[in-house]
Amino acid sequence: RKEVEQDPGPFNVPEGATVAFNCTYSNSASQSFFWYRQDCRKEPKLLMSVYSSGNEDGRFTAQLNRASQYISLLIRDSKLSDSATYLCVVNMKSGGGADGLTFGKGTHLIIQP
């Protein structure tokens, strides 16, 4: 099983719709989870951390399911500007050091007018 897996997409979604995608991780001891956004030919930028109880930031909601080892990202009322690749990032190292970050390959989202 790959360490961090994402559906590469693309997800083609009409503007205003709700879209959700998941990311599965292989290491049950993983401690930290993040969603990053990467625009075409740009650097990744943190979208949101994912907390155990789930968290929301405006139109974005992130959930963690430790039992099934996946995290999810829900985008409500999608905008054209949400078109990007969404990277799932998991910290798989239980000890010190942020070097244990593992990046998924990303899910490509296209919002259509």
Added chain:
Amino acid sequence: NAGVTQTPKFRILKIGQSMTLQCTQDMNHNYMYWYRQDPGMGLKLIYYSVGAGITDKGEVPNGYNVSRSTTEDFPLRLELAAPSQTSVYFCASSSAHSRFNSPLHFGNGTRLTVT
């Protein structure tokens, strides 16, 4: 605040040439990283540093070297460029105080082609 600055933005190298990718950050972060991103692949860690004078190998260190003489700077050296090193390189930094929940701040990237 400039954040993480990488130079150059683009570079074409011939096989066997060498070059240094520069990275500097002004956020006083102790942790710095070099990643490479190949098309359709996740970012792979090349080297990282937890502070000045300390560096360690990541997942794909072969063919690269780094140094960390100051907190601000973390250059990546390619000694004998090979076509397999054609990629987009990102430098990143993060705070030392909350490593597990500290976001990575990325530079704009360097697009390197080796022919």
